[in-house]
Amino acid sequence: MSKEIVVSGIRSTGFLHLGNYFGAMRNYVKMQEDYNCYFFVADYHSLTTHPDPKDLRGNVYRVVAENIAAGLDPDKVALYAQSDLPEIPELYLMLNMLAYKGELEKVPTFKDKVRQQPENVNAGLLTYPVLMTADILIHKAVKVPVGKDQEQHIEMARNFAGRFNGRYGELFPEPQPFNFGDTLVKVPSLDGAGKMSKSEHGNATLYLADEDDAIRKKVMKAKTDSGPTEHNSTMPEYIQNVFQLMNLVSTSEITESYRAAYNGCTIRYGDMKKQLAEDMVNFIRPIREKAVALQADETKMMAVLRHGAEKARESASRTISEARKLIGINYY
Ligand code: ADP
Numbered sequence: 666m667s668k669e670i671v672v673s674g675i676r677s678t679g680f681l682h683l684g685n686y687f688g689a690m691r692n693y694v695k696m697q698e699d700y701n702c703y704f705f706v707a708d709y710h711s712l713t714t715h716p717d718p719k720d721l722r723g724n725v726y727r728v729v730a731e732n733i734a735a736g737l738d739p740d741k742v743a744l745y746a747q748s749d750l751p752e753i754p755e756l757y758l759m760l761n762m763l764a765y766k767g768e769l770e771k772v773p774t775f776k777d778k779v780r781q782q783p784e785n786v787n788a789g790l791l792t793y794p795v796l797m798t799a800d801i802l803i804h805k806a807v808k809v810p811v812g813k814d815q816e817q818h819i820e821m822a823r824n825f826a827g828r829f830n831g832r833y834g835e836l837f838p839e840p841q842p843f844n845f846g847d848t849l850v851k852v853p854s855l856d857g858a859g860k861m862s863k864s865e866h867g868n869a870t871l872y873l874a875d876e877d878d879a880i881r882k883k884v885m886k887a888k889t890d891s892g893p894t895e896h897n898s899t900m901p902e903y904i905q906n907v908f909q910l911m912n913l914v915s916t917s918e919i920t921e922s923y924r925a926a927y928n929g930c931t932i933r934y935g936d937m938k939k940q941l942a943e944d945m946v947n948f949i950r951p952i953r954e955k956a957v958a959l960q961a962d963e964t965k966m967m968a969v970l971r972h973g974a975e976k977a978r979e980s981a982s983r984t985i986s987e988a989r990k991l992i993g994i995n996y997y
């Protein structure tokens with residue numbers, strides 16, 4: 666039986682963090698054995714925020730290096746840069762004709778960006794979900810490992826796929842978001858507000874490139890309070906967040922002992938955070954060390970990207986000729 670096709674991307678907009686790891690990368694690593702995987706660096710998507718041209722190469726190498734350091738094997742998957750596949754912008758153009766201004770303006774991530782950067786509300790930002798759809802459909806993926814924040818974008822990809830099929834004939838499957846486990850992951854930020862993210866909350870986000878002491882400092886600053894006064898009381902969200910982080914990197918015995926201490930009102934958040942900081946350091950350190958070494962090996966980074974693009978182009982060119990034919994673009 667042929668393997669199911671999987672696509673996912675990470676924007677090269679900064680340092681990867683724990684949210685990227687648990688929302689996306691961990692799933693990539695697990696999926697590489699049993700699925701036909703296409704994982705890419707979304708460098709075109711990063712252009713919506715006008716990065717400095719001299720930063721692009723380093724940012725792209727870092728995403729590649731951190732993924733390999735986290736366990737991704739470029740021989741088992743196609744690991745490539747989005748901009749190496751001209752078929753993606755071609756499909757994006759085709760899909761843009763089927764995407765309506767009204768629906769794109771309603772997307773919450775677009776509305777957030779309008780609020781964050783009112784001086785730069787460009788068309789690329791508006792059509793961001795269309796480019797994402799092209800990324801996914803270019804390989805006819807059925808599963809897309811992403812964090813919770815991307816759920817709505819994948820729903821739009823399903824709509825656009827259905828719309829293309831309805832107008833031109835059956836070509837694309839309807840992709841589903843994917844996570845090992847029951848629900849999509851949202852790794853909270855350390856300040857108790859929102860999620861960890863590349864571009865915001867520098868001090869409230871744990872990066873895979875953070876040094877041991879930076880990790881300790883950030884964890885110790887996580888928002889807590891003087892502790893519960895009644896047995897088995899409901900946890901405020903910021904305390905739930907600390908427990909959630911502990912769940913990710915500490916053993917279940919450790920997490921359960923603090924949960925029991927919380928319920929019995931004997932919890933000491935200082936101790937809990939010290940424990941969490943050490944477990945976090947032990948989790949991040951090996952990834953960081955490996956990634957730093959890989960990133961410095963430019964020859965290797967180039968070879969990985971070149972090889973990945975070759976693999977990915979095969980399926981992309983097949984899809985784009987099918988799409989052209991269905992649309993009627995075949996003149997000779
Ligand atoms: P960011 O939002 O940090 O800029 P990206 O947009 O490039 O990161 O996201 C890459 C992947 O990481 C996506 O699958 C996204 O859902 C996931 N992701 C990002 N932040 C988190 C988070 N805090 N929790 C879970 N998954 C996340």
Ligand code: TRP
Pocket residue numbers: 672673674675676707710796797800801809810811815818
């Ligand atoms: N938009 C995604 C994010 O911000 C990154 C991304 C771009 C992506 N294209 C994709 C994720 C295709 C999955 C599939 O997280």
